[in-house]
Amino acid sequence: MNQTAARVLIVEDDPAIQLMLRYNLEKRGYEVTAVSDGETALQALEQARPDAAVLDWMLPGLSGLELCRRIRATPRLRDLPVIMLTARSDEQDSIRGLDGGADDYIVKPCSVETLDARLRALLRRTQVSYDLLTFADLRLDPETHRVERAGRLVTLGPTEFRLLEFFMRNPKRVFSREDLLQRIWGENMHVELRTIDVHIRRLRRAVNADDEADYIRTVRSAGYSLDDTY
Known part of the structure; x- marks a missing residue:
């Protein structure tokens, strides 16, 4: 794996979708961590900060929306780029997702090309300088x-x-x-x-x-x- 690869956390409870996203993003050069629920995602974020996160809205237990809110309430994660990935297509749901702290909102099903393009756009806008x-x-x-x-x-x-x-x-x-x-x-x-x-x-x-x-x-x-x- 390229040492400069962007690190992406995927939180998706559907095993087939999770596998598809992980496989295709890794093929495009990302370093991917994939988990199935919000609590496990919080543990992963405690251990290491990724460069971006892709959250399914409808997760068991802690929803993707609540997970996003917790990310925004954590100082060291407050500026983490977050994409909400969901089957909800209503405009009000989109507004709720963005108001909840998501940087972008993509309705499923979507192509990996679309997700890749949105990730690259977010990462360009939010690149952080890690000065010693x-x-x-x-x-x-x-x-x-x-x-x-x-x-x-x-x-x-x-x-x-x-x-x-x-x-x-x-x-x-x-x-x-x-x-x-x-x-x-x-x-x-x-x-x-x-x-x-x-x-x-x-x-x-x-x-x-x-x-x-x-x-x-x-x-x-x-x-x-x-x-x-x-």
Whole structure:
């Protein structure tokens, strides 16, 4: 597979349609992950961000529309290109899909050529520059998810990685627990405030060796910041 291939997540519960989409998009050079329901899609998105997502509207359990809304409520996925693929052809359904956060809306059945063209158009409009982030002796690559400190490889879980990336994009600013919950988990996720403290502890353990300064600053009654001046 070409290393520059666009990564596409397909969420489609019909096995025949899922197989057809995956096969034909891979033939066109995409790197495809295919799942059958919204909850599994959320788990896949937690592990790795694709370049675009194609969501069937009528999914078991969590609908494609609700999945799209959750994607838009998650800060690191807020700008993810989303195409809604559905048998619903009514204009009001199209409006609901677009209002729910989809970038495009395609009525089934559609040709793979049409889907390919729409994907390429979306990807051209939403290409993101993955610049290397640096802070003191920390290095973070948003594209490869590689983190180093003073040349040492740092292994982080997905949430700790998102926390560190957020701090490195906003250094020396203090964020309350409420701020971090909204920006990392999204407005519609029900997570307890003390969850932040757990992930901050994990981040500290991973980033700081025994003889290294702790850049994760706790500001009493205010929150946390990334700061190398203390």
